[in-house]
Amino acid sequence: MKIRRILIYCLAAFLLSSCESGFDDILKDIKGSKTYKYYAYVSNSGADTISAYSIDYSTGALTSIGSYATGDYPVQMTTDPSNKYLYVACAGSGSLDGSVYVYSMDQSTGALTLIANYSTGVDSMAVTVDPDGTYLYVANGQYGLAADLYVFVYTIKSDGSLTYNRSISTGSGNPVFTAVDPGNNFLYILEDNILAFDISDGYSSIGTAVSLSGNPKKTVVDSSGKYLYSVTEASAGSIAIYAHSINTDGSLSVINSYTSAYTSLNDIAIHPGGKFAYFAAGNGSLGYD
Numbered sequence: 344m345k346i347r348r349i350l351i352y353c354l355a356a357f358l359l360s361s362c363e364s365g366f367d368d369i370l371k372d373i374k375g376s377k378t379y380k381y382y383a384y385v386s387n388s389g390a391d392t393i394s395a396y397s398i399d400y401s402t403g404a405l406t407s408i409g410s411y412a413t414g415d416y417p418v419q420m421t422t423d424p425s426n427k428y429l430y431v432a433c434a435g436s437g438s439l440d441g442s443v444y445v446y447s448m449d450q451s452t453g454a455l456t457l458i459a460n461y462s463t464g465v466d467s468m469a470v471t472v473d474p475d476g477t478y479l480y481v482a483n484g485q486y487g488l489a490a491d492l493y494v495f496v497y498t499i500k501s502d503g504s505l506t507y508n509r510s511i512s513t514g515s516g517n518p519v520f521t522a523v524d525p526g527n528n529f530l531y532i533l534e535d536n537i538l539a540f541d542i543s544d545g546y547s548s549i550g551t552a553v554s555l556s557g558n559p560k561k562t563v564v565d566s567s568g569k570y571l572y573s574v575t576e577a578s579a580g581s582i583a584i585y586a587h588s589i590n591t592d593g594s595l596s597v598i599n600s601y602t603s604a605y606t607s608l609n610d611i612a613i614h615p616g617g618k619f620a621y622f623a624a625g626n627g628s629l630g631y632d
Contacts, residue, residue, distance in 0.1 A: 382408075382453035384429060386417035393417065393431065393446075397453055411455045414442040419469045422448070424476045428503035429455060432463075432470045432481065441467030443481055445503055459504050463495050469561075471521045472499070473542075479505060484517030484534060494518050494532055496546075511546050513538060520561045524568040529593035533562040533573060537585075539593050552595040556582050560609045564589070565617045571595060572620060574608040583608045584622065 381398035383405060391413050396405040414433030422429050431444040441463045446455040464483040471480045481495040492513050497505035516534030523530055523542070530546065532538040537552035557577030564571050569589055577583040583603040587595040605624035612621045 380450070380453070382448075384420065384455075386413070386420055386431060388416050388418060391415055391417065391433075393420075393429075393455065395453055395455060408453050409455070411446065411457070413444050414460060415440060417444070418467075421470050421472055423472050423499065423503065424474065426450070428458070428499075430470045430472065430479055432467045434466050434468060441465050441483055443467060443470060443479070443497075443505070445505065447503055458502070461497070461505055461507075464493065466517075468518075469520045471523060473523045474525055474527045477527075478508065480521040480523070480530065482518040482521050482532070484513065484519055492517065494521055494530075509546070511540065519559055522562045522564050522571065524564045524589060524593075525566060526568055529589070531562055531564070531571060531595075533559050535559065537562060537571070537573060537587070537595060539595060541593055549593045550595070552587055553585070553597055555585060561611050563611055563613055565613045566615055567617050570598070570617075572611055572613065574611045574622060576607050576609055577603070579604055579606045584611075 381400060383396040383398055385394045387394060393411045393413055395408045395411065397408050398405060413431055415436040416434040417431050418434050420429060420431040427448055429446045429448055433442045433444060435441045442460050443463050444460045445458040447458055448455060463481045467481050467483050469482040476499060479497040479499055481497070483493050483495060492515065493510040494513065495510050496508040498508045499505060513532055513534055516536060518532045518534050520533040521530060528542055529549070530540040530542055536554050539549035539552070540546045541549055555573060555575050557575030559573065559575045562571060562573040571587045571589055573585045575583050580602055582600045584601040586598040586600070588598055590596060608622050608624050610623035
């Protein structure tokens with residue numbers, strides 16, 4: 344019996360050749376009767392669509408398998424842990440029209456089927472699924488509007504659809520990304536600061552990390568759950584990369600911050616082994632050991 348697995352590239356394509364891409368390490372492992380299948384999904388913000396591709400394992404070549412309509416201005420997406428469902432954050436083009444579109448993923452063909460879409464306020468910038476696949480977090484924040492100052496929490500049902508659970512206020516900061524530690528104990532919200540919350544205690548506030556310079560873009564927790572890394576869009580030669588250690592109570596301690604010779608850092612990925620960090624830059628890419 345063949346076991347099929349899907350490893351997903353979630354990429355975001357923007358107008359004017361500006362591209363924010365979520366890039367995860369692909370584990371190239373074929374053993375015995377296991378067959379691994381690969382697909383890529385690209386959000387086309389100017390066209391309000393998602394393009395789907397199959398990936399040739401041997402060559403890396405892409406073959407189109409379809410295009411799918413989304414809400415206005417899809418900007419970022421993620422899957423649940425089982426890779427059965429794709430969640431797309433759509434920032435919207437007007438007031439209070441941010442949304443999340445939910446698709447089921449055919450694990451044999453990679454084709455998408457729309458399950459539902461949900462109004463999520465304004466400027467829905469990013470979606471994160473917790474490690475257990477129980478909750479979806481939607482960061483609503485970009486332009487300083489009052490409606491932007493929340494992270495919405497949705498319960499993920501067995502069919503991938505969503506039920507509104509609660510909202511988490513970020514005070515005066517506009518949330519642009521969220522991250523959850525592998526143990527599913529702590530939620531981190533990236534805005535001008537990094538806010539920490541205890542999930543098991545009803546999302547009670549743990550504290551605020553050091554203020555970040557530039558325009559915050561993304562934050563991630565490494566696979567060990569010991570470290571959190573963040574990047575900001577800043578001018579060349581400015582501090583743009585931040586490293587924090589995660590304490591046992593979920594609070595953060597500063598390890599270091601780093602300047603970059605590149606402009607427009609807008610993404611970060613941590614190697615599953617935790618040894619390397621990769622950064623996407625507007626005029627190049629960076630890798631750190």
